[in-house]
Amino acid sequence: MVTRPTTAGGIVRLKVTLRGIRPPIWRRLLVPSTTPLSSLHAVIQRAMGWYSAHLYAFDIGGDSYGDPSMVDDVLDESRLTLGSVRRMGVKRFTYTYDFGDNWEHVIDIEGTEPAVPGKSYPVCVAGKRNGPPEDCGGIYGYSEALAIRANPSHPDREEYSEMLGEDFDPEAFSLDAINTALAG
Numbered sequence: 001m002v003t004r005p006t007t008a009g010g011i012v013r014l015k016v017t018l019r020g021i022r023p024p025i026w027r028r029l030l031v032p033s034t035t036p037l038s039s040l041h042a043v044i045q046r047a048m049g050w051y052s053a054h055l056y057a058f059d060i061g062g063d064s065y066g067d068p069s070m071v072d073d074v075l076d077e078s079r080l081t082l083g084s085v086r087r088m089g090v091k092r093f094t095y096t097y098d099f100g101d102n103w104e105h106v107i108d109i110e111g112t113e114p115a116v117p118g119k120s121y122p123v124c125v126a127g128k129r130n131g132p133p134e135d136c137g138g139i140y141g142y143s144e145a146l147a148i149r150a151n152p153s154h155p156d157r158e159e160y161s162e163m164l165g166e167d168f169d170p171e172a173f174s175l176d177a178i179n180t181a182l183a184g
Helices: 037-048 082-087 138-150 157-164 175-183
Strands: 011-018 025-032 056-060 063-066 092-097 103-113 123-128
Touching: 011 037, 011 082, 025 037, 037 056, 037 082, 037 092, 037 175, 082 103, 123 175, 138 157
Parallel strands: none
Antiparallel strands: 011 025, 011 103, 025 123, 056 063, 056 092, 092 103
């Protein structure tokens, strides 16, 4: 669940890009600076259409942050906020989700802005392309699945179409759907 941190410290504008996919899959998010990394994880999950079914970690300045009850050798993600990351002078860090599929995201801190009174945060303000489905095999598996599904004569087309979902459109992107998920 995404918590509703206070907006007293302002809003941090982030660009989250899934590394290794071309054309890129990315989201621009406005998130309160008081948001701990544990909640940022939930924001990214919803923005990508995932379900938080796997382990993850943030790498910030050479230190790994995550849930110490789930992942060994990480610092406690709940103790570090986006505002703290900014004050450390960090402008870019990574978030890796699903250590098997290894979805690595580059998170750029693009700036800060004041909160708009009456507006709910976090919010997605821009992005491109649909997030890959859970458990599709990482960058290689996802690319292979798309190529096989696009080939009507491939013998595994039906299996890969089922894995991706018959209606899955890799180019689809809906701000409304993402923001509905973020508000939930």
